[in-house]
Amino acid sequence: MTWLSLLLFIDDDMLSRSPWIRPEVMEKMNMKFPIILASISAAFMLAACGGGQSEEARQEAIKSFMADVYDPAADGIWTNSGWVLTMEGEESLFPTNDAEWQEVADHADNLVNLTRELQDDKYAAGDQEWKAIADGVIVFAEEAKQAALNKDEQELFDVGGDIYRACVACHQRYSVPNSTMAN
Numbered sequence: 001m002t003w004l005s006l007l008l009f010i011d012d013d014m015l016s017r018s019p020w021i022r023p024e025v026m027e028k029m030n031m032k033f034p035i036i037l038a039s040i041s042a043a044f045m046l047a048a049c050g051g052g053q054s055e056e057a058r059q060e061a062i063k064s065f066m067a068d069v070y071d072p073a074a075d076g077i078w079t080n081s082g083w084v085l086t087m088e089g090e091e092s093l094f095p096t097n098d099a100e101w102q103e104v105a106d107h108a109d110n111l112v113n114l115t116r117e118l119q120d121d122k123y124a125a126g127d128q129e130w131k132a133i134a135d136g137v138i139v140f141a142e143e144a145k146q147a148a149l150n151k152d153e154q155e156l157f158d159v160g161g162d163i164y165r166a167c168v169a170c171h172q173r174y175s176v177p178n179s180t181m182a183n
């Protein structure tokens with residue numbers, strides 16, 4: 001028996017006798033109806049987020065990617081580039097041999113690959129602006145790799161600044177509170 005035939009079998013007499021159709025019951029049903037609707041639509045929204053990933057889960061994924069993976073990769077460039085003042089005078093942070101220069105080039109290469117990962121919809125959620133800002137990091141990280149391969153100190157330092165500004169551009173766009181990335 002289908003729902004339609006069920007409906008057709010109900011006559012007025014049955015309606016007045018059915019306890020669940022009585023006005024008091026109907027009133028209670030009406031009160032509950034919005035709650036039922038709300039929980040149904042919440043379930044649909046969760047399902048619609050694709051792969052069961054909620055916005056909250058995406059934010060968490062971004063956060064741990066940034067802190068555990070992405071920031072250390074950028075540090076691989078920044079901590080090997082520049083000059084610091086010490087009691088003894090100015091100290092260079094740049095690599096001093098071929099192996100160290102190669103390491104910095106590898107860090108830059110790693111940053112390129114990680115930034116491509118950051119453009120994945122797991123993090124980007126289809127946001128074209130997000131992907132465009134990340135494209136900027138890729139360009140500068142590729143330049144940093146080339147500078148390291150050329151053992152060009154000034155160029156590596158300048159491009160390191162460009163990378164930093166690209167990070168900040170995204171953080172400002174998505175209003176990330178003053179991050180710890182320079183540490």
Ligand code: HEC
Pocket residue numbers: 059060062063066067070071074118130131133134137163164166167168170171174176179180181
């Ligand atoms: C395309 C966007 C985007 C780019 C590019 C980007 N970030 Fe982020 N970053 C974010 C977002 C969004 C958060 C906030 C995550 C959260 O806390 O929910 C964040 C947070 C961080 C955090 C804080 C993580 C924590 O523990 O709360 C660090 C550190 C960080 N980013 C480092 C960097 C560095 C270094 C770069 C550049 C090499 C960079 N980010 C580039 C989007 C970006």
